[in-house]
Amino acid sequence: MNKNEFAFILGNGETRKEFLIKDLLCKGKVFACNRAYHENPPPHTLVSVDKDMAHEIQNSGYSSKNVHYTRESNVIKNSGALALHKKYFGYSSGPNCVALAANENFPYICLIGMDLHSLDPERINNLYAGTKYYKQKTDKPQTFENWVKQIQDIIKEFSNQRFIHVNPLLDFTPSEWALLSNFSVTTPNEFRLLINN
Numbered sequence: 001m002n003k004n005e006f007a008f009i010l011g012n013g014e015t016r017k018e019f020l021i022k023d024l025l026c027k028g029k030v031f032a033c034n035r036a037y038h039e040n041p042p043p044h045t046l047v048s049v050d051k052d053m054a055h056e057i058q059n060s061g062y063s064s065k066n067v068h069y070t071r072e073s074n075v076i077k078n079s080g081a082l083a084l085h086k087k088y089f090g091y092s093s094g095p096n097c098v099a100l101a102a103n104e105n106f107p108y109i110c111l112i113g114m115d116l117h118s119l120d121p122e123r124i125n126n127l128y129a130g131t132k133y134y135k136q137k138t139d140k141p142q143t144f145e146n147w148v149k150q151i152q153d154i155i156k157e158f159s160n161q162r163f164i165h166v167n168p169l170l171d172f173t174p175s176e177w178a179l180l181s182n183f184s185v186t187t188p189n190e191f192r193l194l195i196n197n
Helices: 014-018 034-038 052-061 094-102 145-157 188-196
Strands: 007-008 029-031 045-047 069-070 110-113 162-167 184-185
Touching: 007 052, 007 145, 007 184, 029 034, 029 094, 034 045, 034 052, 034 069, 052 069, 094 110, 094 145, 110 188, 145 162
Parallel strands: 007 029, 007 110, 029 045, 045 069, 110 162, 162 184
Antiparallel strands: none
16 A cells, blocks of 8 residues: 555544544545644645634634635635635535545545544534634534535545545444445554555
C-alpha cells in the first residue's frame, strides 16, 4: 500500500484520540473539520460549513496558508478559502470531507472518530465540546441521522471505492452503511496493519 491510496476522514468523536494527525499525514491524505485547524500539525484539508466557524478560520489567516473549504456563501474574499462543490450543499462538514476524498479517487476512504453517538446518552461526544461555536460538554448529544444519510449517499455514488469505518464506538455502525458492498468495519489494530503494509 502507498499513501496515494488512503484518505483519512477525521470526525470529532472521542475515539479519534487514538489516532494522531501527525501519525497519519505520512500514510495518506488527512481531511478534518472545523476546530481541527488548531491541531499541530494541521490536516491536509480542512472543511467547515458553519458560517461563524468558517469566518473564524479565515480571519485567523489559516486559509491563506492551508487548504480550507467552506460553503461558497461563507468565503471571505481574498482569504484563501475554497468553495465546496454545490452538489453537496446542505451536507455537514464530515460528509463534505468524505465527498472531497471520494472525488479525489482514493481507493480507500477511512472514517475515523465518526462515533455518531455517545457513551453517555445524556452528554455530547465531541472533542471540541465547550469551545466557541460548539455545544457544552454537558449538553445532550446531537442527532446523527442526517450524517448517516449523507455518507450513505456518497458510499453508493462511489461504488468502486472502499469505505472503512475504523474503531466504531461500541461497535456501532449504521445498518444503512453495513448493507453496502463497498463498506466495511475494522479494528484499530487491523487498520494499522492495513496502512503500514
